[in-house]
Amino acid sequence: MGNILIIAEEREGTLRKVSYELVTVANEIAKGLGGAVEAFVIGNNVGACAEALAKTGVAKVYCADSPALAHFAPEVFAATLADAIRKAAPSVVLMPATGLGKELGAQVAAKLDWGVVTDCITFQVEGGALIFKRPVYAGKAMATIKAKTLPVIASFRPNIFPPAPAESAAAPIEKVEVAAITPRAQVIEKVKKEAVDVDLAEAKVVVSGGRGAKDANGFVQIREIAKMLGAAVGASRAAVDAGWIDYSTQVGQTGKTVAPQLYIALGISGAIQHLAGMSSSKVIVAVNKDPDAPIFQAADYGIVADMFEVMPVLKEELKKVLAEK
Structure with a gap:
């Protein structure tokens, strides 16, 4: 059985809370399926994010850090992540059910020819199989989805599980090469949105x-x-x-x-x-x-x-x- 790999999400050099929540989910899945919990972070100047992840009890952190990743380019991010997953060979990949996570999850699943389950809010391990639950029909019903085979990609909603606490011991950090792909779209200018509201998902x-x-x-x-x-x-x-x-x-x-x-x-x-x-x-x-x-x-x-x-x-x-x- 392979390991459980969580894909962290950062914003302006800081890990989003959902990244720590995914570590909690991964730990629970590992209890039922076995394997170690590892993490992956991608972006520009994300060294501090990798160090923070390394202190959550994971066995290893993969880090793709490059100026080429300063702006989100789906094809570059997805190719880099897919290459890293092939080398790490996990049995389960967990991603945040955010806009970025959903886009990456779909593209990576297509590249790897894996199954993908999105927007999960809970799960269970039964007879060596992963069973997920997600809301459907505008939240009026719950769908139960069984991953009959592994590996699989699953995205989880933020603020469902508690974040993993920090630990004193730090896991090793392994550098990951960025895929040599030229983005089809070029970012000319990045304008920060006027801070009218506090981020809803992160708000206290x-x-x-x-x-x-x-x-x-x-x-x-x-x-x-x-x-x-x-x-x-x-x-x-x-x-x-x-x-x-x-x-x-x-x-x-x-x-x-x-x-x-x-x-x-x-x-x-x-x-x-x-x-x-x-x-x-x-x-x-x-x-x-x-x-x-x-x-x-x-x-x-x-x-x-x-x-x-x-x-x-x-x-x-x-x-x-x-x-x-």
């Missing part, structure tokens, strides 16, 4: 709005509260479908899974699909005028009131608290 505090926001103007007030808290803005599917806010903010089985220290739900009823995307939050505060709203079953603190009555009071209290700091 999330303020989300739902149907109770009534329209896009309701989210203007939600953004004001989020800015005061240094929080990310989230939304229910109802708000996104209504066109009040971009899909990138959607929390739930058909959006993003979050696990912040604090989750504030404003005007969200709490459909099961939404709850599945935020139930791992440490503290949940819900505001809804319907006392029977399902969100209150998941909340640590609940306020039965119209969100538009609560938000002005909340902003005033936040101003007082922030003024004292």
Whole structure:
């Protein structure tokens, strides 16, 4: 049986939290299938990322570090990763179910002629076979997918599993050569997106709005509260479908899974699909005028009131608290 290889993801020289979460998944799979856990990181100036991975208990870290990888070029990244996988010969490759991870996973699977399972939220090892579960039909059902043969590639959603803790002992780091491929597209300029919102998947505090926001103007007030808290803005599917806010903010089985220290739900009823995307939050505060709203079953603190009555009071209290700091 081969090893378990996790593909880490970095952003501006820092590992994303999902990379550490994949180490946790790999450790659990290794208990059932055997083999060691190894890691791979790719990018430009990612030496510090490789060193951080080396202290998570993995047996080895493969590192492809080159100025040629400064910008994401799918064909170069995929070819480099595929070559590294051929040499490492793992039985399972784990990737983050992010935009980058999904694109790379599909291309690498095609190059290697492997099976690929995407957007997984859980798994089990049964009789030497890997069985994955992933949401389907807009989160209304769960699909069970069995990998009858190995090797296989699987991508897992962020914020489902706890991140692997750091260990004192560091694993060896092996340099990987970058594939000698000229990208078909050339990056002329890279413009950083205006930092309007905090990254939803990485945020420690999330303020989300739902149907109770009534329209896009309701989210203007939600953004004001989020800015005061240094929080990310989230939304229910109802708000996104209504066109009040971009899909990138959607929390739930058909959006993003979050696990912040604090989750504030404003005007969200709490459909099961939404709850599945935020139930791992440490503290949940819900505001809804319907006392029977399902969100209150998941909340640590609940306020039965119209969100538009609560938000002005909340902003005033936040101003007082922030003024004292």
